[in-house]
Amino acid sequence: MILSMTGFGKHVLQLPSKKITIEIKSLNSKNLDLNARIPSAYREKELEMRKMIANAMVRGKVDFSLYLEFTGDDAPTSVNSGVVRRYMAQLADISAGEELKLMEMALRLPDATKTDREELDPKEYVAIKESLQAALAEIIDFRTSEGAVLEADFKKRIHNLKDLLAQVVTMDPERSTSLRERLEKAVADLKTEVDANRFEQEMIYYLEKYDITEEKVRLANHLDYFSTTLATADSNGKKLGFICQEIGREINTIGSKANYAPMQQLVVQMKDELEKIKEQMLNVL
Template identity: 45%
Template sequence: MLKSMTGYGLAGFEDEAFIVSVEVKTLNSKFLDLSIRSPKQFSDKELEIRNLVSARLERGKVNVSIEFSKKSGEDLPVGFNEPLFAAYYQKYLALAELVGASSDDLFKLAIQSPNVMTQSMEKSNNAEDWEVVKKVIEEALISCDAFRTDEGEVLERKFDENLEVLRDGLKHVKIEDPIRKDRIRQRIRNNFKEWLEENDFDKNRFEQELIYYFEKVDITEEIVRLGTHLDYFEKNLKEGTGQGKKLGFICQEIGREINTIGSKANDASMQKYVIVMKDELEKIKEQSLNIL
């Protein structure tokens, strides 16, 4: 079963004490490229979060966003230096009275003064909080993994359709190949008939040259190898997960055989099937980059 590297998972938890929400988004990448956005009280849990993600998602560009808030209003994300605020306010008030200015905006001015409002760097001391958050992370990862599986099933069906097009193209190439060879023989016979009648030549040497020429344009081996590669690709579609890189390598081999058939055949009737196969292979290559 294939898995896509494109995925999305969302999980949440809420009770009378706090609200937790975790969102996981994934895209394709050669390796595990993880980005974590979490509250500062869980900044020491990054390694544990990374282990949770790698155990479930293996590979891809992964963005994990964690939201955690307490309903009680405790552990605010900012802190206030109240004595310093009061000192600023009294000083601004005295200055306003000194010049007879309005004191309407002094509160705003004092609260925005240097070092009055600071970002809280306290870490959660409640292990139970983290256990709840950890469970929600795992649920979001499971949801994302299920999304990837569903996407993989869609891609597998699409690959089956692509393979049918390639097999159909290969079938027509097999039909055209003996016709192409007859055309080559006829062309050689017509071009050289008159010349051979008027000139002396070594028939044995001429036959050897013809054999060498037909070996150069023969595509029997390429046809066989292409069929083998298509069978191998289909086999790997049905084998577990983690097939993305292998499918990419098989695509390279399929492309090599198709290109060789096109260049050696040098035949307009066959070339149209080669073009169709090349176009279909590009679709497979593009989608295989998204396979886990």
């Protein structure tokens, strides 16, 4: 099973006098990059909430937002009436504007409003943590659904690579025969006598240089290992990425040794399939 690093989770907590909305969004990243936007009233619990998110998300660029909206009459922010009156008196000395205009100007000036700092209610924080867990559960479900789509695509690509490798294996004897015939023709075109034994030794040496038996075996093993890792209970994005590198190395070596146009065409198709896997692999947890 694999998980995607892309996801979104949201949960709304309605309290008697306030509404708290928790949103978590994640995108792909090599490591955990957590950005948190939290009202000052909950700053003392930021590290604890970050730890909860980090344990659940593991990896990715994560944006965590906690929005606070007061719905009752006991909002902590109020107008600082004494300061506003002094502002209005000073503004009236400067300009003979209407009282309403003076009040609008005064309310824009510093300290026109005041906020009473509230102590965090332990029961309220417990409810916030439960809401955070609910949002994390939602984003993990999102990641799981996205991961299932990616996993299906990976299985399809690996199946295609195995089919192409089977064609390479079938074509290899034909390629060896073609290489031998081309060498014999090249020597015949020289129209000079050659030592048959020495020519056969050189022929064997040359054909061994272009032998791809090891590459075929290793590539088959890497493809099987990719499928096995894909089926594990954990999402192993980094491990699968390393296996992709090894698969690419074997495909490149086969291409460099092929020296046979039909086989090189198969190698190009294999590279195309692998590139599609690598593009999607960037989003795997």
